[in-house]
Amino acid sequence: MEWIALIFAGLFEMFGVAMMNQLNIERNWQSFVLLVIGFAGSFLLLSFALKTLPMGTAYAIWTGIGASGGAILGMLFYGESKDWKRVFFIAMVLSAAVGLKLVS
Structure with a gap:
């Protein structure tokens, strides 16, 4: 149950970051x-x-x-760069998170 809460905490964090950007665009x-x-x-x-x-x-x-979720949202909805190097490093961050889950 804690892992599910942690994943949702990360998703809420992504949402908060997206709303921060939205607030910057339209107050x-x-x-x-x-x-x-x-x-x-x-x-x-x-x-x-x-x-x-x-x-x-x-x-x-x-x-x-x-x-990583904030960066992905930026690429999908706010026209940020989708360069392969950027995607590669986002994948590395997510892989590290999965690796921590596996060893915990």
């Missing part, structure tokens, strides 16, 4: 409220996961999902 209260919901949900689920998972592993996976 309105809806984007701000969604940003707060995204990060609040992320921290809440991360704190739940940290009750049983090792902090270093959980934090690395959470940031890996958030950072």
Whole structure:
């Protein structure tokens, strides 16, 4: 259950980052409220996961999902570069997160 919470924490982190970018593009209260919901949900689920998972592993996976997911969202929805090197390094981050799961 903690691993599921951790994955969802990372997904909420991705959502929060996307809403941060959206708020930068279009300043309105809806984007701000969604940003707060995204990060609040992320921290809440991360704190739940940290009750049983090792902090270093959980934090690395959470940031890996958030950072790589944010980069992927940027490529898909905000016109950021889709250079093969960028995709390769995002895949490395995700592979490292999976590797931490396998050894934990």
